[in-house]
Amino acid sequence: TALSDLEVEFDEQTQGELYEFAYPLADGSGEVVVATTRPETMLGDTAVAVHPDDPRHASKIGKEIKNPITGQTFKVIADAILVDPKFGTGAVKVTPAHDPNDFETGQRHNLPMISIFDEAGKVTAAGGPFAGLDRFAARKAVKARLKELGLERGSKPHMHAVGHCQRCETVVEPTLSTQWFVKMEPLAKPAIEAVEQGKTKFVPETWSKTFFHWMNNIRDWCISRQLWWGHRIPVWYCGNPQCQQMTVARTTPATCSHCGGADLKQDEDVLDTWFSSWLWPFATLGWPNETRELKTFYPTTMLDTGYDILFFWVARMMMAGLHFMKKVPFRTVYLHTMVTDEKGEKMSKVKGNTIDPLDVIAKHGADALRFALAWLTTQASQGKNIKFSMGNVEDARRFANKIWNATRFALINLEGFDADRFADQIADGPDRAEFDLPERWILSRVQRAAEEVDTALEEYRIADAAQAVYHFIWNELCDWYIELGKAALARGDAADKWKIQGALVTALETAMRLLHPFMPFLTEEIWQQLPKPSGAPQSIMITLYPVRDVRFHDDASEASMALVQKVIVALRGIRAEKNIPSITRIRTLLVVTDDYKKTILDGYKTIIAEQGRCSDVRVRRTGSSFGGDFILDQLATALAGDVEVMVPLDGLVDTGAEKAKLEKDRAKLVSDRDYLSKKLTNPKFVERAPAEVLDKDRAKLAELETALARLDAAVGRLRADGS
């Protein structure tokens, strides 16, 4: 069958042979040596071309050659377009019937075109003694014959690209034939303009360059195929020898539209499969009828596809849409990356590196597979792809498992929870006076998560959206809120229980809706089990996707919580470093630089004690005396920002080691401080940097100075015993 250019692949640089042989000049004045990768085509040669300015061949131009095998005669011609004098021997054999370049040369010089291959790839009668041979057998036979004739002049290895059929990988043979083509330039123009005018946008935008490049150099599209099935070409030929005209019609015509004769025969060929595909955006909606569907859904908002069919399908749909519907078929084309195997190689049955999604689903679940792919789906820059690895699916399955367990915690702690009552209570946002810090914090954070996911999806950053939900659920809801809630529930204040339950359910329910597009099955299952106010939809699928609700934003609570978290992390750091067993309760002293921080830390010392496993938490202002309570050189110290976190170790402190650790921390602070202060004393920086950058750096410097003073105090205490 004939193919379109797009269906011919040249991807493999194949090792070939550049074979040289001599054509003796008919007048016996010498010979001209030509080089070729396809010696068999010499059976159809109708010229030898040389460059007009090449002194080596100047005398041969116009001389006659008799084909030593077929007896055909032809001439040496001069052609500056075809011939590169620097390549090979500087003389090119010209086979107009079997090479696109030679075809054009043939047209320029009015050369005869001799087809030497038939449709089956066998040599025709024009091939003289080799008629009937397969094209590759003919190659060997021709070479053997040339050798016998003493005309072989050598050969060298030659890397070149050989065109193969995209589907069956057969070597494509250029031949002369009559085919139907679509003239593309008039169709390409409106599509180019549509993209230039922003009527259709590519995401990521960089693909428009690739699009323009192809569209501006578009070639006519060969649409006829000699295949056994497909849409038949709607052309009928008149059998009347006086007419012989073509009739083109939508339905089978009874008579020739030119002579009225009834002897019609439809073209045997079928259309390229993409010739129906390019009608897809409107043909599927009832076109050419003006259906309601067509009016409603054309043009559509977004096309989401892999970049490998940008030309085959996307560009052609745009051209067809603009031609038949006078409107672009879609506003946005989102091109995602291609999934390859772990090594980045395209999956193919031949290579045996394909992965069957059903196998992955059977092993890890559909949600895990989907989430893993979403996690990896970044915007498609050229030549990049998703290296698919089972490890990612396993990670996603672990995430799913984590969600199940978090839900289980929630469900076993929801006794007595009244969803309707809670919905009423937060109808206008959380009551700051009534809710405790962890509740205000998580209700604020869940809004931030919704905001982040929503923005990411709006901008087609799929991986960022997936990662934002993941981060919220795992690192905020599970790592912090559930731990805080657990402790609060254990405190057992029955009057406060509903707040914790409500915040937990709200955070989890919102997270499920955020996650639903990425893990549809799990989220539906969990959502069904969560208590909801009466009148809630029947399925998570028909709930509204979360959008941020500013009434829940609580910057003060987020800041307070951040401080509390920092202190807890510092405490845990000390525990880990000093190998303090988790069952051991520790006493803790926090030294702060201002009353604001003192108020916060005093207010939430219960939380700090619970999460840091402390028997006692005391908060002091700098400068106040605390020596009475602690042995100064037996304190392990860590900094939480500029808050000194101290844990008395009652005789267990290795003063030397503690000092070394503090000195190390100090060195880092000093280097940071020096860098900043140097920067801030640079007049050019102060002069030219924007005010907010200056403010930020000055604040940072002040913070560093305070922290450094705190650390110096800690080092000083260790020296108290004179060590």
Added chain:
RNA sequence: AGGCACGUAGCUCAGUGGAAGAGCACUACCUUGACACGGUAGGGGUCGGCGGUUCAAUCCCGCCCGUGCCUACCA
């Protein structure tokens, strides 16, 4: 040959003109009533190389090296 991209932690990849982030992997400790498919705390990067612009460059510009993809009829 022309075009488009990419080179950031051991691996896979985000990211921004104001002294770098995630997941996995790695190290230490921990079976605490959601979860060991787990928890806590860590280690790890002169952001490919060389220049330039800038108060300031991983980010902007130029060149070089390396890699990928697309287009193209190279005898």
